[in-house]
Each structure stands twice: as structure tokens, then as C-alpha cells.
Amino acid sequence: xxxxxxxxxxxxxxxxxxxxxxxxxxxxxxxxxxxxxxxxxxxxxxxxxxxxxxxxxxxxxxxxxxxxxxxxxxxxxxxxxxxxxxxxxxxxxxxxxxxxxxxxxxxxxxxxxxxxxxxxxxxxxxxxxxxxxxxxxxxxxxxxxxxxxxxxxxxxxxxxxxxxxxxxxxxxxxxxxxxxxxxxxxxxxxxxxxxxxxxxxxxxxxxxxxxxxxxxxxxxxxxxxxxxxxxxxxxxxxxxxxxxxxxxxxxxxxxxxxxxxxxxxxxxxxxxxxxxxxxxxxxxxxxxxxxxxxxxxxxxxxxxxxxxxxxxxxxxxxxxxxxxxxxxxxxxxxxxxxxxxxxxxxxxxxxxxxxxxxxxxxxxxxxxxxxxxxxxxxxxxxxxxxxxxxxxxxxxxxxxxxxxxxxxxxxxxxxxxxxxxxxxxxxxxxxxxxxxxxxxxxxxxxxxxxxxxx
Numbered sequence: 247x248x249x250x251x252x253x254x255x256x257x258x259x260x261x262x263x264x265x266x267x268x269x270x271x272x273x274x275x276x277x278x279x280x281x282x283x284x285x286x287x288x289x290x291x292x293x294x295x296x297x298x299x300x301x302x303x304x305x306x307x308x309x310x311x312x313x314x315x316x317x318x319x320x321x322x323x324x325x326x327x328x329x330x331x332x333x334x335x336x337x338x339x340x341x342x343x344x345x346x347x348x349x350x351x352x353x354x355x356x357x358x359x360x361x362x363x364x365x366x367x368x369x370x371x372x373x374x375x376x377x378x379x380x381x382x383x384x385x386x387x388x389x390x391x392x393x394x395x396x397x398x399x400x401x402x403x404x405x406x407x408x409x410x411x412x413x414x415x416x417x418x419x420x421x422x423x424x425x426x427x428x429x430x431x432x433x434x435x436x437x438x439x440x441x442x443x444x445x446x447x448x449x450x451x452x453x454x455x456x457x458x459x460x461x462x463x464x465x466x467x468x469x470x471x472x473x474x475x476x477x478x479x480x481x482x483x484x485x486x487x488x489x490x491x492x493x494x495x496x497x498x499x500x501x502x503x504x505x506x507x508x509x510x511x512x513x514x515x516x517x518x519x520x521x522x523x524x525x526x527x528x529x530x531x532x533x534x535x536x537x538x539x540x541x542x543x544x545x546x547x548x549x550x551x552x553x554x555x556x557x558x559x560x561x562x563x564x565x566x567x568x569x570x571x572x573x574x575x576x577x578x579x580x581x582x583x584x585x586x587x588x589x590x591x592x593x594x595x596x597x598x599x600x601x602x603x604x605x606x607x608x609x610x611x612x613x614x615x616x617x618x619x620x621x622x623x624x625x626x627x628x629x630x631x632x633x634x635x636x637x638x639x640x641x642x643x644x645x646x647x648x649x650x651x652x653x654x655x656x657x658x659x660x661x662x663x664x665x666x667x668x669x670x671x672x673x674x675x676x677x678x679x680x681x682x683x684x685x686x687x688x689x690x691x692x693x694x695x696x697x698x699x700x
Contacts, residue, residue, distance in 0.1 A: 314508035623653035651675035
């Protein structure tokens with residue numbers, strides 16, 4: 247008898263992604279300008295720093311015409327095409343400038359190019375410059391009318407007679423002999439268009455394998471055909487995301503700059519949403535339970551800073567002083583709760599980020615640092631019984647950022663292309679900022695990529 251397999255075990259894709267698969271972060275300004283920060287590249291099962299991988303001298307992730315698809319919580323948001331790579335001299339880091347094309351929008355140039363039937367209509371309505379008329383009979387009629395009024399001598403009629411004598415057999419000769427003055431311009435125009443059209447398709451292949459035949463290739467090419475396919479996906483999923491309130495605060499920071507994870511992969515899978523739908527009453531339950539866990543972590547951190555032992559109980563637990571002591575309740579602000587379904591198994595993973603402050607007096611004693619501000623990031627998974635299990639608890643404060651960095655959640659993203667979402671964080675410390683990619687497995691978080699602070 248075959249053993250029963252749980253649905254959660256078959257949701258993970260068994261396809262091995264060899265890559266390359268690049269992960270970056272698009273910073274989109276309110277005015278529409280965007281640039282990309284490279285994070286990591288997955289190749290042959292290993293993660294590399296995208297800002298330094300195959301930099302000769304420009305990193306491979308920032309080569310021109312490389313296309314990234316911006317994905318927010320598994321839903322496509324648009325395309326970012328790299329146009330130039332810049333190196334910051336302050337910290338020697340790379341950044342890509344490019345063009346951002348939102349999902350559902352039609353690029354102006356690509357909309358005119360495929361419409362081949364629109365050219366005759368435009369030619370009839372316009373003045374009709376001679377350069378656009380490439381047909382043979384029209385070019386042969388032009389020299390007949392031009393030399394007639396200027397040359398009344400008997401010699402000019404002999405030329406059109408010779409050209410009209412054999413229009414079907416010597417049309418090539420007439421076009422080469424009669425309009426000799428107009429062919430150089432038309433030849434140059436056709437030569438330039440032919441060279442431009444012939445150089446465009448192989449440009450992607452030349453750029454990708456210009457230096458090395460075995461060089462991995464990211465997603466490259468023109469982003470014109472993708473927006474025609476992507477509008478249907480975000481439109482179908484926007485009602486679900488719009489009804490999910492916790493997503494909107496994280497997508498629009500106070501600085502009005504949107505942070506959108508972006509993926510570049512030539513053979514990657516189609517993105518899928520990682521949202522976990524919650525009712526308002528369920529969201530309140532998630533919020534209260536996560537804040538209760540966060541309060542415990544903050545109190546433990548405060549005891550550690552005060553020099554008290556956390557694990558050992560007081561010597562006289564039954565004394566009146568011990569009974570009168572009440573746990574301090576921190577006050578939270580800037581609370582952001584995100585709930586995901588990373589494995590598509592209907593088991594939610596909750597991520598809470600907040601700032602907190604303890605009251606001035608804790609347990610009848612004056613707090614060691616009453617104005618100390620704490621930063622807490624908590625990741626927990628809910629089981630089928632409704633209980634939360636901590637997978638990550640990061641608590642630091644304003645005076646110890648040199649030792650313990652604080653975590654800022656960016657979003658859930660499929661970093662390895664297996665269909666399962668990972669958590670992308672940004673670490674902020676006194677040494678700088680770095681990006682970290684974690685995979686949630688059970689009640690633990692496994693780091694897939696750890697960047698260096700810059």
C-alpha cells in the first residue's frame with residue numbers, strides 16, 4: 247500500500263534551476279525614473295554577489311539591454327530594461343540606470359513597428375516624400391515630367407521612348423539608367439534600414455556571449471512583447487491584493503520611493519502570488535498574537551541590557567515583591583504586518599516589523615535607558631491548530647546597531663525559481679546596508695544569500 251502524501255509536499259517544484267537567475271531591487275521614484283540595485287545571481291546552485299559577478303568591467307547583471315521583471319508579492323508590476331551601469335566612487339558599488347515600463351502599458355515605439363498596414367495609410371495622408379516611395383513604376387514616371395519643360399530639344403523624347411519600349415523586360419535597366427540621381431539617396435536609406443534591422447536581433451546574442459562562449463545568459467532583448475502578456479495577470483490578481491490591507495503600507499514608504507524586487511531569468515517559471523487572504527477579524531488575531539510575541543522578545547532584550555539573568559528564576563519566587571512585579575508592556579509604533587503563503591500549502595507565514603519603547607519604570611525600578619528605542623522583526627509560522635512558532639526574532643536598539651543590525655522586510659520573492667517564495671530582507675547597521683535572502687523551512691529560517699555591508 248502506497249503511503250499518503252500530504253498536499254504541502256507536492257507543491258514544491260522538483261525542477262532544478264541551473265540559472266543564471268539574477269535578483270535585483272528596483273527603486274521607482276514618483277516621477278517615473280527608476281534604477282536597479284543588483285543583489286545576487288544564482289548559477290549552478292550557488293549564489294554570487296550580483297554587483298561583482300563576471301565584472302569585466304561591468305557586472306553581468308548590469309549589461310545593457312538586460313530585462314528585469316518587477317514582481318511584488320509574486321505579481322508582475324512591470325519591466326525594467328538596463329541602459330547604463332554606473333559605479334559609485336563613494337563605496338565602489340554598482341547601480342543600473344534604465345527605463346521602467348509598467349505592466350499593462352503599451353510602449354510607443356513597439357506599438358508603431360508591428361503595425362505594418364498603417365504605413366500605406368500614413369503615406370497617403372502625408373506629403374509623400376520621395377524617399378518613402380520604393381516602387382519601380384513611380385520612380386520611372388518622375389523623370390518623364392521633370393525634364394519635359396526644361397528640355398524642348400528632340401533628344402529628351404528619345405530617352406523616355408527607350409525606357410517605355412521595354413517596360414517589362416528592361417525595367418531594371420530603366421531604373422538604373424533613368425533615375426540615377428535619386429538612387430543614391432534611396433540606396434543609403436534602404437542600406438541604413440537594412441543594417442539597423444539586421445543588427446537589432448543579433449545584438450542580444452553578441453552582448454551576451456561577447457567575451458566568453460560559456461558565459462551564462464540572463465534575460466535579454468526588447469521588452470516590447472512582454473507587456474502584451476503581462477496585463478492579464480496583474481488585472482486578475484489585483485482584486486485579491488487590493489483586499490489585503492497589510493500590503494499597501496510596505497509598498498509605499500514615507501519617502502514615496504517604491505521598492506520592487508526584480509528577476510531576470512531567460513528560462514524562469516511564471517510568477518505566482520504569495521498573498522494569504524485574511525478576514526478583518528483574522529487579521530486582528532494575527533496582529534495581537536504577533537505583538538504579544540514581540541513584547542516578550544523586547545522585555546528579554548531589556549533584561550539583557552540591564553545585566554539581569556533571563557533564564558534563571560529569582561531566588562524567592564513566592565515573595566510578595568516577586569508577585570507584585572508585573573511585566574512591562576512596550577508601546578509599539580510603525581507596526582507592519584505581512585502574511586504570506588510561501589509554499590502554496592495554505593500555511594501562513596507572518597512577518598512583523600515595528601519600533602517599540604519601554605516605560606520609564608519596569609518592575610518598580612527605573613529603566614537603565616528610558617529613551618532607548620527598540621527595533622523588532624519577528625517571523626512566525628502558524629500551524630493547523632492556530633499556534634504560532636517563531637522562526638526568526640531579531641531585536642536591537644539604537645545604541646547597539648554596530649553589533650546587531652536591524653531587519654527591514656522588502657518582500658517575498660522566488661529567488662531560486664522553484665515556485666516557492668523566499669523572504670528578502672535589508673540589514674541596516676552602522677557599517678552600512680546589506681541584503682539577505684531567507685528560506686522558511688518549518689520553524690527555522692535558512693540563509694540562502696548574505697550580502698556584505700556597504
